[in-house]
Amino acid sequence: MLQGKKIVLGIxxxxxxxxxxxxxxxxxxxxxxxxVVMTPAAKEFITPVTLSSLSRKPVVSEFxxxxxxxxxxxxxxxxxxxxxxxxxxxxxxxGKMANGIADNMLVTTYLxxxxxxxxxxAMDFDMYLHPxxxxxxxxxxxxxxxxxxxxxxxxxxxxxxxxxxxxPEVIFDHIxxxxxxxxxxAGKKVLITAGPTHERLDPVRxxxxxxxxxxxxxxxxxxxSRGAEVTLVSGPVSxxxxxxGIKRVDVGSAxxxxxxxxxxxxxxxxxxxAAAVADYRPAMAADAKIKxxxxxxxxxxxxxxxxxxAGCGALKREGQVTVGFALETDDGVKAxxxxxxxxxxxxxxxxxxxxxxxxxxxxxxxxxxISKNDAKSFPLKPKKEVASDIVNEILHCLPxx
Ligand code: C5P
Numbered sequence: 001m002l003q004g005k006k007i008v009l010g011i012x013x014x015x016x017x018x019x020x021x022x023x024x025x026x027x028x029x030x031x032x033x034x035x036v037v038m039t040p041a042a043k044e045f046i047t048p049v050t051l052s053s054l055s056r057k058p059v060v061s062e063f064x065x066x067x068x069x070x071x072x073x074x075x076x077x078x079x080x081x082x083x084x085x086x087x088x089x090x091x092x093x094x095g096k097m098a099n100g101i102a103d104n105m106l107v108t109t110y111l112x113x114x115x116x117x118x119x120x121x122a123m124d125f126d127m128y129l130h131p132x133x134x135x136x137x138x139x140x141x142x143x144x145x146x147x148x149x150x151x152x153x154x155x156x157x158x159x160x161x162x163x164x165x166x167x168p169e170v171i172f173d174h175i176x177x178x179x180x181x182x183x184x185x186a187g188k189k190v191l192i193t194a195g196p197t198h199e200r201l202d203p204v205r206x207x208x209x210x211x212x213x214x215x216x217x218x219x220x221x222x223x224x225s226r227g228a229e230v231t232l233v234s235g236p237v238s239x240x241x242x243x244x245g246i247k248r249v250d251v252g253s254a255x256x257x258x259x260x261x262x263x264x265x266x267x268x269x270x271x272x273x274a275a276a277v278a279d280y281r282p283a284m285a286a287d288a289k290i291k292x293x294x295x296x297x298x299x300x301x302x303x304x305x306x307x308x309x310a311g312c313g314a315l316k317r318e319g320q321v322t323v324g325f326a327l328e329t330d331d332g333v334k335a336x337x338x339x340x341x342x343x344x345x346x347x348x349x350x351x352x353x354x355x356x357x358x359x360x361x362x363x364x365x366x367x368x369x370i371s372k373n374d375a376k377s378f379p380l381k382p383k384k385e386v387a388s389d390i391v392n393e394i395l396h397c398l399p400x401x
Contacts, residue, residue: 003031005179008077008113010086010106011051012093013041015156016122016165020087021046023168024054027175035060035077039093039106060105072105078112083178086110087148088122088165091133097145098136118146118178118244120171125161146244148174166242174244177225181245185228191268192220193261193275193308195235197254201300202286211276213237215325215365218387219272220246226391231264233257235275254278254305265312270394272323273309273343281305313344321397323347323390329354336370346397347371349390355380369393 007027011020027034036051038061048059060072078084086093086106093107097119102108110117119140127133128150141147148171152162165171194216198206217239220232224245232241232248235257241248249264251257254277265271280302290298309324316322324345326336329352336348350368357364357380366380369390378389 001030001176002027002179005032005083006081007032007034007175008081008084008109008115009034009036009055010084010089010093010109011036011038011042011046012086012088012090012106013039013044014088014090014122014165015045016088017042017045019165019168021050021054023085023087023171024051026168026172028054028056030172030176033057035081037061037077037106037109039104041090063105063108075112077109078114081113081115083115083175084110084113084117085120085171085175086117087120087171089119091121091123091127091130091136094119094121094133094136094140098139098143116144116146116178118148118171118174120148120165121150121163122165123150123163124155124157125159125163128161128163141247146174146178148242148244149248170242173242177243177245181225181227183227185223185226188223188228188270189264189268190220190223190228190230191233191261191264191271192216192223192230193233193235193257193273193277194220195237196276197235197257197278197305198252199278199281199305200253200285201282202288202290204289207278207280207282208236209276209278211235211237213239214363214383215386216272216274217241218383219274219390222384222387222391223270228270231268233260233264233275254281254308258306258308258311261308261312262315265315268320269398270321270323271312272390272394273312274325275308276327277308278305307343309345310343316344319399321346321394323349323394326350328352333368333370333375336368340370340372347393371397 011017034055036055036059052059096107097110102111148166151164153164195213196209196211198208200206220230224230224243230246232246249260251260283301283303322345326339326348328335332350332352336350340348348370355366365383365386368377
């Protein structure tokens, strides 16, 4: 799978370094040639001997070999590799990378790297959330560094939260995607909204819907696997995605989704509105749990939520393509055509609840893709294949470059 690929594997000093041994094994077994570069602190967590035995190459850590005075060229490494992966990437190394501090072999190699760079951050929960780390990670992402998000779980400190390095298999998957994905949509920015929204009634209750987010997530993965840079604005769902080309922005309510979608919309080439946005929200959300004692009936006053697709549609620039979904119970084509006009969309993906296996929470969908002058019906398929059909149709709408 990775035959002939050359990878610099940077390892920083964090407890997750032990997991990098498994990552190295996966890479070597897949045929990659791997040069390990360690920070001095990484050697406190794992020995270079383990790593050099697996990679069948001496590990590089210092600028010079102590006895011989041999100089290790970070520039040569930067030119040699097809990809540099830093796992774990600690807060300190991320900070150095973001600010150009080249005080060890690993960060110096990073600064000389002509090849793309991928990092798998790992640190304690509070460090991961600290504004400094957020800022540094944002800088690296803006510099084009790919990120394999840290996962939530029990941390070495005993705290629970986000900060645990992604599992070696997940990082390996990102690396496979990097080498094997098509680059058809390289340079294109895609916004996708997905999942339901939760409209707060009080601190423990909300109004929501059954959307699973599966269709939106399948679309995000399809776009990313074709090389696009995807911003996935996701309502509360229980599914995940781990493609390095997807930046996930988690939101709760329709108002939050609207703000996140608008901020990504200005800069995107394609926007797909696949979220099941609540049409209304409670006019007032209670600060404390609403009690039922002595209350037999209750009225909840609802106010309209913004229409995210229509709002973005009104701001659409020449060349931007916008796509919406329509989930209808009857006379779908007429309703879909009305949405096309009202929301200034280029395409509407229609699914009717009348079709078995279509709609919310299923793994399959049966869609008709409606554009201004065309309507194309597809058979019932897994959502992954439906996503591929939708992306193929969207490509016809993109302006020729
Ligand atoms: O009008 P209707 O809800 O049927 O339209 C569905 C389409 O509009 C979907 O693409 C959905 O994501 C989008 N939508 C939205 N914001 C809303 C309601 C719907 O973006 N408030």
